[in-house]
Amino acid sequence: MPEPLLAVRALDAFYGDFQALFGVSIEVAPGEVVAVIGANGAGKSTLLKCIAGAMRSRRDAIVFAGSPIGDEPAHTVVARGIALVPEGRRLFPSLSVEENLVIGGQLGRSGPWTLARIYELFPALAERRHAPSTSLSGGQQQMVAIGRALMSNPKLLLCDEISLGLAPIVVREVYARLPSIVAEGSSLIVVEQDIVQALKAAKHVYCLQEGRVALTGPTASLTREAISAAYFGA
Amino acid sequence: MNASFRVEHATRSSHVGTVVFAVGFVVLAAAPAWGGRDDLRLLSEIYAYVALASLWNLLAGYAGLVSVGQQAYVGLGGYVLFASTILAGVHPLVAVPLAGVIAGVIALPVAGLMFRLRGHYFAIGTWVVAEVFRLISSQISALGGGSGISLPAGIVTAMASSRQMREFLIYWVALALVVAVLAAIVLLLRSRYGLALTAIRDNELAARSNGVDVTRTKLVVYILTAFGTAMVGALIFLQKLRISPDTAFSVNDWTAFVIFITVIGGIGRVEGPIIGTIVFFLLRQTLADLGSLYLLMLGAVAIAVMLMAPKGIWGLIAERFGWQLLPLERRLRFAADARTT
Amino acid sequence: MEWINIIVQGVLIGGLYAMFAAGLALIFGVMRLVNIAHGDLIVLAAYIALMTTDTLGLNPLIAIAIVVPIMAAIGYALQRALLNRTLGDDVLPPLLVTFGLSVIIQNALLEVFTADSRRLKAGAIEVASFPLAEGVWIGVLPLLQFVVAVAVIAGLQVLFYRTALGRAFRATSDDQSVAQLMGLDNRHVFALAMALSLAVIAVAGVFLAVRTNFDPAIGPARLIFGFEAVIIGGLGSMWGTLAGGIVLGVSQAIGAQIDPGWQLLAGHLTFLLILAVRPEGLFPKVQG
Numbered sequence: 045m046p047e048p049l050l051a052v053r054a055l056d057a058f059y060g061d062f063q064a065l066f067g068v069s070i071e072v073a074p075g076e077v078v079a080v081i082g083a084n085g086a087g088k089s090t091l092l093k094c095i096a097g098a099m100r101s102r103r104d105a106i107v108f109a110g111s112p113i114g115d116e117p118a119h120t121v122v123a124r125g126i127a128l129v130p131e132g133r134r135l136f137p138s139l140s141v142e143e144n145l146v147i148g149g150q151l152g153r154s155g156p157w158t159l160a161r162i163y164e165l166f167p168a169l170a171e172r173r174h175a176p177s178t179s180l181s182g183g184q185q186q187m188v189a190i191g192r193a194l195m196s197n198p199k200l201l202l203c204d205e206i207s208l209g210l211a212p213i214v215v216r217e218v219y220a221r222l223p224s225i226v227a228e229g230s231s232l233i234v235v236e237q238d239i240v241q242a243l244k245a246a247k248h249v250y251c252l253q254e255g256r257v258a259l260t261g262p263t264a265s266l267t268r269e270a271i272s273a274a275y276f277g278a
Numbered sequence: 279m280n281a282s283f284r285v286e287h288a289t290r291s292s293h294v295g296t297v298v299f300a301v302g303f304v305v306l307a308a309a310p311a312w313g314g315r316d317d318l319r320l321l322s323e324i325y326a327y328v329a330l331a332s333l334w335n336l337l338a339g340y341a342g343l344v345s346v347g348q349q350a351y352v353g354l355g356g357y358v359l360f361a362s363t364i365l366a367g368v369h370p371l372v373a374v375p376l377a378g379v380i381a382g383v384i385a386l387p388v389a390g391l392m393f394r395l396r397g398h399y400f401a402i403g404t405w406v407v408a409e410v411f412r413l414i415s416s417q418i419s420a421l422g423g424g425s426g427i428s429l430p431a432g433i434v435t436a437m438a439s440s441r442q443m444r445e446f447l448i449y450w451v452a453l454a455l456v457v458a459v460l461a462a463i464v465l466l467l468r469s470r471y472g473l474a475l476t477a478i479r480d481n482e483l484a485a486r487s488n489g490v491d492v493t494r495t496k497l498v499v500y501i502l503t504a505f506g507t508a509m510v511g512a513l514i515f516l517q518k519l520r521i522s523p524d525t526a527f528s529v530n531d532w533t534a535f536v537i538f539i540t541v542i543g544g545i546g547r548v549e550g551p552i553i554g555t556i557v558f559f560l561l562r563q564t565l566a567d568l569g570s571l572y573l574l575m576l577g578a579v580a581i582a583v584m585l586m587a588p589k590g591i592w593g594l595i596a597e598r599f600g601w602q603l604l605p606l607e608r609r610l611r612f613a614a615d616a617r618t619t
Numbered sequence: 620m621e622w623i624n625i626i627v628q629g630v631l632i633g634g635l636y637a638m639f640a641a642g643l644a645l646i647f648g649v650m651r652l653v654n655i656a657h658g659d660l661i662v663l664a665a666y667i668a669l670m671t672t673d674t675l676g677l678n679p680l681i682a683i684a685i686v687v688p689i690m691a692a693i694g695y696a697l698q699r700a701l702l703n704r705t706l707g708d709d710v711l712p713p714l715l716v717t718f719g720l721s722v723i724i725q726n727a728l729l730e731v732f733t734a735d736s737r738r739l740k741a742g743a744i745e746v747a748s749f750p751l752a753e754g755v756w757i758g759v760l761p762l763l764q765f766v767v768a769v770a771v772i773a774g775l776q777v778l779f780y781r782t783a784l785g786r787a788f789r790a791t792s793d794d795q796s797v798a799q800l801m802g803l804d805n806r807h808v809f810a811l812a813m814a815l816s817l818a819v820i821a822v823a824g825v826f827l828a829v830r831t832n833f834d835p836a837i838g839p840a841r842l843i844f845g846f847e848a849v850i851i852g853g854l855g856s857m858w859g860t861l862a863g864g865i866v867l868g869v870s871q872a873i874g875a876q877i878d879p880g881w882q883l884l885a886g887h888l889t890f891l892l893i894l895a896v897r898p899e900g901l902f903p904k905v906q907g
Contacts, residue, residue, distance in 0.1 A: 098796060118799035127800070134797045138789040147786050151802040196802065344714055346655070391891055394898040395850075397710040398813030403894070407888055409843065413884040424880075440838045529839065534722055541715055569728035577722035584715050585704055 048196070049074045050200055052124075055114075057090050057099060059256075064090040066255045068231040072248075077222070077232040079246035079263070081239045083275060088235040089131050092202045092222040095233070096128040097121030123151055127198035131205050133189040134277065135177040139212045142173040144188050148195030155197025156228045162191040165221055178188050183214035187269065190218070194225065207238050219245055239271065253277050283612045287468055288605040295549075295603030306453055318449045322517060325456035329510045330532065331551030333503045336463055336540040339546035340475040342482065342497040345402025346399075349533050350388075351381050351504045353526030355511030357415055360521050363433045370437055371451060374512045375583065379507030385501045390501075393493070400602055405529070405598045412527035426522025434519065447450045448517055451464050455513060463548060464604050466502070471495060479546060530573065538580040544590025549603045553592045623755050623871045631761040634768030635830070637861040638823035639845030640852070641772055642816040644860050647849075649792045650706060650814040652713045653772055657719040658842030660817060663724055663823025664690050665833050669737055679739040679829050680763075687821040694817030698810040703759030706809070721838065728835035736832040764826045767865075771819055772857050778815075779857075788812055835866065840883075847890040853900025866893075 048071040057065035065087045072078045082088050093099045095106055097118035106114040113121055122128075127148075135144050145162055163170040166187040172180060176189055186206055193201060207215040219241050226232060243249060243263050246262035251259040251274040259266070261272030288296075309321060330352070340343045358377035362368040368376060388407055395403045417422040438444040466472050474495045476486035486492050511532075517522045525531070534556065543554020558576075565572055589595055595601060623649050654660070664686055671682040701720075705712040706846060747759040768858060779785035791808045793797040799805060827841070852863025869888050874885020893900065 081742060096800060098799065117804075118796070119804045122800060122802045130797055130800065134794055136790045136793040136797070138793050143786055147783075147790050147801050150783060151789070192801075232899050294806070302773065338711070342710070344711060346718060391894050394894055398647070398655075398714055399846070399850065401655070401714055402653065403845065403850075405839070406843055406847065406890060409840075410884065410887045410891070413880075417880055417884075530722075534718075537715065545711070570729040574723050574726040574730070577719040577726070581716050581719040582725075583703070584712050584719070585701075588712065 046073065047110060048072060049076075050233075051097065052091070053105055053107065054092070055094060055101055055105045057087070057094055057101065059090075064255050065094070068255070068257055070250050070253070070257070070260070072231050072233060074199075075226065075229070075231055076248060077226060077234065077246045079239075079241055079242035079249040080233060080235045080252060081237070081275065082252035082258075083270075084237065085254075087255040088237075088252055090255075092128060092204050092233065093250070095121075095200075096126055097126070107158060122198075123153070123195055125153070125197070125199035126202065127193035127196045127200075128202045129189050129204060129206060129276055130261055132247055133182075133185050133210065135185055135192070137176065137178045139168055140174050140179065141177050141188055144177045144192050145169075145195055148192035149197075151196055153197040157197050159195070162194060165194075165224060166191055181214075181266045182210050183218065186210060186214075186218055187221075190221070190225075194230075198230055201225065201232050203232060203234045205237060206234055207236060207241055210232060215241055222268055224276045226271060239275070243271075251275055283342055283610045286611045289600075289602060291599075291601040292605040294604060295601075296605065298603070302455075303457065307450070309453075309498060310449060315445060318445055319517075320559075322449055324555055325452045326514050327535065327539060327558065328555045329456045329459040330536045331543070331555055332459055332463055332548070333506045334536050334539045334547060335548070335551050336466075337503045339550070340467070340479050341496050342478060343496055343500060344401050345404040346401045346529070346533050346537070347406070347408040348503070348507055348536065349527045349529055349531070350404070350408035351385070351507040352386040352511035352514065352532040353411055353415065354381050355508030355513075356515030356526045357421060357519045358508065359512040359516055360421060360427060360429065362428070364430060369514055369523060370433060371447075374451070374455075374509050374516070377512035378505040378509040382501050382505040386497075388504075389497055389500045393496070408527050408529070411462070412523045413582065415526065416523040422522065424523060426520060426525070428520045429516070448513070452513055452517075455509060459528070460548075462502075462506070462604065464534075465607055469546065471498065475499065478603070516574055532574065535576075538576045540590075541580045542583050542590055543609035544592030544594075544596075546589070547592050547596060547604060549596070550590050550592045553605075554590065557591065561565070620877075621752070623752075625876050626869055627751070627755060627757060628677075628761070629869030629872030630865050631757070631765045631868070633848075633865030634765035634861070635823065635864070636844045636848045636867050638768045638771055638819060638826070639841050640848035640859065640860045640864055642819040642823070643842075643845045644849050644854070644857065645775065645819070646816050647810060648855065649788045651792075652702065652706065653717070653846075654702075654816075655714065655717040655842065656838075657717075657820070657840030657845060658840065659721045659724040659728075660690070660833060661824045661827060661841045662728065662818050662838045663693075664817075664821045664900060665737075665739070666728060666732060667821075668715035668739060668825045668828050679741050679825050681743075682697055683822055683825045686825055687701070687818050690821035690824075691814040694820075695810045695814040697817075698813035699806060702813065703806050703809055709821060719844075720881050722782040725835050725838060727746055732835065734834055734836070736834050737828070738832050739825070739828040741829045760829065763788060767822065767826070769861065771822060772861050775815075775819070776857050784811065786789030830868070844886070847886065850900060851890060851893045853903030855904035856900075856902050859900060859902035861898065866901070 050072040052068060052070045054067045055065055055068055056063065056067060068091060080088050080091060094101045094200055094216050099260055101114035103115045104112040108124060108126060113124065139147065145159055154168055168184055169187055169191065180188065222232065222245050234242050234245055249263050249266065251271060253274060259270060329381055334348055355377040356618065359373040362373045362376055363370050385465060392403050393398055421427050438447050474490045477490055478492055478495060482492060520585050539554035539558045540551050544550030583590060629814050639661065646652050646654055667689055668679055668682050668686045671677065671685050672679050697834065702713065705716045741760065748756045751757050779788060787803050787808050789804060791805055795805050827859035848863035848867050849860055851866050866889065870889035871882050871886040875882035
């Protein structure tokens with residue numbers, strides 16, 4: 045059986061005294077799209093933050109391409125090839141659209157994603173490249189955030205609630221780009237509260253409930269009832 | 279259900295503390311009987327620093343207004359004393375509260391300007407104000423200009439019949455002043471203003487959204503602190519018998535030492551400045567005349583404390599043992615409770 | 620004519636004040652820290668220049684090339700070892716730690732160099748001057764210092780808005796945790812910012828040492844001048860800082876002309892006046 049690209053093993057996470065994750069284990073194979081769904085506060089963002097290094101964990105709780113990285117800080121994790129599109133987009137307000145993209149690539153990792161390629165993927169951004177990043181619409185800002193993460197040529201892209209605050213038609217536009225991203229060689233973890241798009245895009249799904257994996261399996265084989273039960277808790 | 283309650287402030291340790299303070303007060307009040315001239319002078323200096331540090335602590339540790347310019351009010355107090363006694367024939371001991379009142383009045387427009395600055399910039403702004411006071415005072419030739427002036431003998435002898443009586447008198451006033459300052463601070467913190475201050479200290483935004491008028495509370499604290507600081511300043515220079523712009527508005531004497539005392543003793547707790555002053559004077563007695571090396575070490579110790587034990591000596595003790603020396607806790611005691619402490 | 624000379628002198632020294640201010644504003648912009656030891660670091664730079672010129676026999680203006688890297692290295696180390704640990708939401712720790720640092724630097728310099736007043740000699744350039752117009756003379760050294768100040772500020776602008784390092788500064792200042800996601804190590808970025816600030820301070824310190832007598836105690840006054848220039852000019856704008864420095868310099872020059880004892884006071888009063896009527900400064904940058 046091929047080695048998974050990412051293996052999260054029995055991950056616990058705490059905010060002070062509050063435990064947000066209890067022994068969470070997930071796997072992502074190379075070239076795979078995995079969805080992590082769950083209600084508000086289920087621990088989805090926490091999981092992504094731990095993977096990305098924004099929160100420190102036990103060293104062997106997170107294994108990426110065979111190396112344990114659980115205790116590494118965010119700036120070394122991204123050098124290894126994991127990029128996070130943060131919840132709420134969090135563009136840099138002092139930087140223009142193009143500067144946001146360029147700084148995403150400041151590590152200089154080689155790969156298919158260049159500034160030109162990003163503008164090909166998101167043509168609307170090319171027209172507004174010098175505008176202050178925060179002057180764009182929500183959907184365009186989301187594209188900048190994704191582009192910024194892609195500029196580091198990640199092997200694994202983490203998308204934290206990219207549909208948040210966007211109109212359904214815009215959400216569809218954004219999700220329509222995901223296959224191109226996978227085609228260029230990145231694996232994806234897509235975290236969503238809105239499960240429709242997530243389930244359409246992903247081959248494998250994990251459902252978190254109050255910090256635990258309540259359900260997992262290939263998307264195709266899971267029933268609506270099972271997902272609902274796992275999502276809300278029986 | 280109608281629950282009636284009252285607020286209790288004391289704990290067992292604060293009972294002990296209050297007793298210690300009471301006993302200490304009696305002993306210190308009797309100091310003219312058991313102590314010599316030098317002892318009285320040293321004690322007066324200690325009282326002055328306890329008062330100044332407590333006031334700075336109230337301003338910075340509770341109201342969050344970190345000023346590095348309180349020397350403005352120390353010097354102002356001194357100069358008002360000298361000016362009113364020399365130029366207007368006011369009795370020196372009346373000049374002390376007068377200095378406080380004038381400082382309080384001046385503090386209002388100063389605050390109006392300074393409150394336009396935030397955080398670090400506020401701190402430097404207060405320093406500028408102190409510099410302005412210093413420069414203005416060195417322009418006043420009636421008070422000696424840049425070289426300063428001594429208190430005329432006539433004013434000094436008019437205070438009491440003998441030199442010894444004069445020294446006792448100033449000593450008692452110094453003791454009374456520090457006790458008054460501490461008592462006022464404790465009462466303020468026990469009042470609703472105090473509750474507002476503690477809320478501001480913990481989380482200004484949350485305090486504001488709970489209806490605390492943050493600006494007004496800070497203004498009141500700033501003015502009261504100026505009032506107290508100036509009175510202490512007036513007394514300090516009454517004792518020194520001489521004033522000059524550089525000594526009156528010295529950053530080292532009235533701000534650096536005060537800040538280090540409070541940081542080392544424990545910011546944000548009333549006991550902190552008291553502990554800090556004791557530590558400071560113990561160090562000074564043992565390290566004697568090391569001059570600039572002493573200040574250097576003090577600065578290094580303060581930095582180390584700030585980085586490694588930011589709550590200071592008393593903060594460590596209070597957290598470890600849950601003690602408080604003064605009754606400042608707040609507990610709700612419901613009528614239905616039959617429990618005792 | 621006298622008045623035009625006064626104004627010109629004021630403008631030129633304003634350049635020096637703007638340099639004091641630039642280092643201060645840079646640090647505040649990147650990490651919201653106001654370095655109370657800023658003025659004392661300027662004095663430290665002056666003493667390092669003194670030691671350099673004494674041992675190597677160089678002209679102080681050449682010695683800048685040595686003092687700058689030394690100060691930059693000190694800045695990097697200072698931030699990494701000490702000041703990074705004070706950063707956070709609480710205003711108190713960085714303020715108190717830099718205040719303690721100020722006291723330490725002043726007293727260390729006092730121990731090593733005593734309170735004697737010093738001055739660096741730059742040779743003939745100190746007294747050289749040329750006529751700008753009828754009866755108006757400009758000293759070559761003050762003019763040089765002003766030009767250098769403008770160059771430094773222009774250089775900082777270019778750095779901030781057209782280089783990768785500047786992008787890193789702006790991004791880290793905007794959002795520290797997301798900047799980490801870009802591969803930026805905050806501790807390193809902040810240390811670079813402090814190194815840059817101290818490099819600017821180094822240049823300012825050497826010019827100060829050539830221009831006036833200096834001793835360990837004059838640091839706080841330089842901090843205040845820099846601070847006043849920043850506030851008068853307006854937060855967030857480097858060119859505003861230059862304007863603020865000039866306004867301060869001119870105020871002081873006018874004050875000195877009225878009465879020598881009024882020089883500093885005039886500057887402070889101008890600052891307080893601006894604070895009273897236009898607290899956002901003369902040229903504040905409006906953030907989009």
